[in-house]
Amino acid sequence: MPDVTWVDDAKPVRLFQVGVRLSAHFYDAMAKTASAKVGRSPSHIEELNKRWLMLSGDQTIPEYEETLQKELFPLAGEAVFDHIRAELAKPFPYDQKLVQINRAALDAARRCIKSWGGAKAERRLKQLKLLPLHLESIDDKHTQFSFERTENRILVRPGLPEILLRECMILEFSLFHEYLSHAFPAWSKDVEPISEGWLFALEFEWFESQYTPDDIDLLTTVWHRRLEPERRSFWVGRWLLNRCKSRECVAKFLLEWVADWNAIKEDDSLDLLSQLLGMRAKTGHRLGRKLSPKQLKILEMLDKTFCGPCAKGAWNIAYIKDELESVLHLYGRR
Numbered sequence: 001m002p003d004v005t006w007v008d009d010a011k012p013v014r015l016f017q018v019g020v021r022l023s024a025h026f027y028d029a030m031a032k033t034a035s036a037k038v039g040r041s042p043s044h045i046e047e048l049n050k051r052w053l054m055l056s057g058d059q060t061i062p063e064y065e066e067t068l069q070k071e072l073f074p075l076a077g078e079a080v081f082d083h084i085r086a087e088l089a090k091p092f093p094y095d096q097k098l099v100q101i102n103r104a105a106l107d108a109a110r111r112c113i114k115s116w117g118g119a120k121a122e123r124r125l126k127q128l129k130l131l132p133l134h135l136e137s138i139d140d141k142h143t144q145f146s147f148e149r150t151e152n153r154i155l156v157r158p159g160l161p162e163i164l165l166r167e168c169m170i171l172e173f174s175l176f177h178e179y180l181s182h183a184f185p186a187w188s189k190d191v192e193p194i195s196e197g198w199l200f201a202l203e204f205e206w207f208e209s210q211y212t213p214d215d216i217d218l219l220t221t222v223w224h225r226r227l228e229p230e231r232r233s234f235w236v237g238r239w240l241l242n243r244c245k246s247r248e249c250v251a252k253f254l255l256e257w258v259a260d261w262n263a264i265k266e267d268d269s270l271d272l273l274s275q276l277l278g279m280r281a282k283t284g285h286r287l288g289r290k291l292s293p294k295q296l297k298i299l300e301m302l303d304k305t306f307c308g309p310c311a312k313g314a315w316n317i318a319y320i321k322d323e324l325e326s327v328l329h330l331y332g333r334r
Helices: 011-036 042-052 061-075 079-088 094-116 119-125 161-169 171-183 192-210 213-223 228-241 249-259 266-283 293-307 317-331
Strands: 004-006 133-135 144-148 153-157
Touching: 004 094, 011 042, 011 061, 011 079, 011 094, 011 161, 042 061, 042 079, 042 161, 061 079, 094 119, 094 133, 094 171, 094 192, 094 249, 119 249, 144 171, 161 171, 161 213, 171 192, 192 213, 192 228, 192 249, 192 266, 228 249, 228 266, 249 293, 266 317, 293 317
Parallel strands: 004 133, 133 153
Antiparallel strands: 144 153
């Protein structure tokens, strides 16, 4: 199977190719001008996006790129945009760049799992390979990404131009998410609160530790809409990750859990998922009031069950479930 497959040549697909190229030139320009102390700022992205939105009509890729060169001409003299204009006049290896970004996303997922996972995650990691990209158009505003388990590939469906450039700028993270949240877990079907909530929270923590504040701001802007279906689970994930002072125990637990998913009774895993969602609802809101003894008991038990086994990297899901159930009885559960 080819590394990159273009199913059609519709306008969104052509604009996606241009967006990937423009993003690549932008990041290259920022790296090139770093020694000259030309700081990247949101205004650079805003200015570039303003020119991007000037693209109109149903044009060929070379025509779109020629239009961009003209739109960038009024910014002549600014090193970042001079570099982009010069590069747009040269040939560009679209497929090669996508493969490069895809490989960078896989490498980031591997680094994250090796840094934060345990023995089970390490074993599962051996099965995580570079996946081919399958690109096709879709009649939707937003670009869609999905790991197609049966075909063992990542499907990318570019959306409309309004936010497409920004989506191309964080393409590496979007593919990183597909690898870590969908291809890595050892389940046959995604568990959405975990894949789109808790694991995304873990990925966001990783991103914050590896990238710049401007990158994080861009990511937050683009992914705000994608968080909506599992926003509650995402915040539960962030809450859990921050339970540990070292911020390592819950991250390791999550990666070990999903890496060994098919070896655990699914009912136990789903019960634990439900318990943790409920615990966040009972203890997660603290503004304007102190925690009650019941809430403190829950947090104490969470610390014990997640941080206690962390040194050995071995968590027993059934045991954790039973331990957490014992404190949930304080709220009259069952």
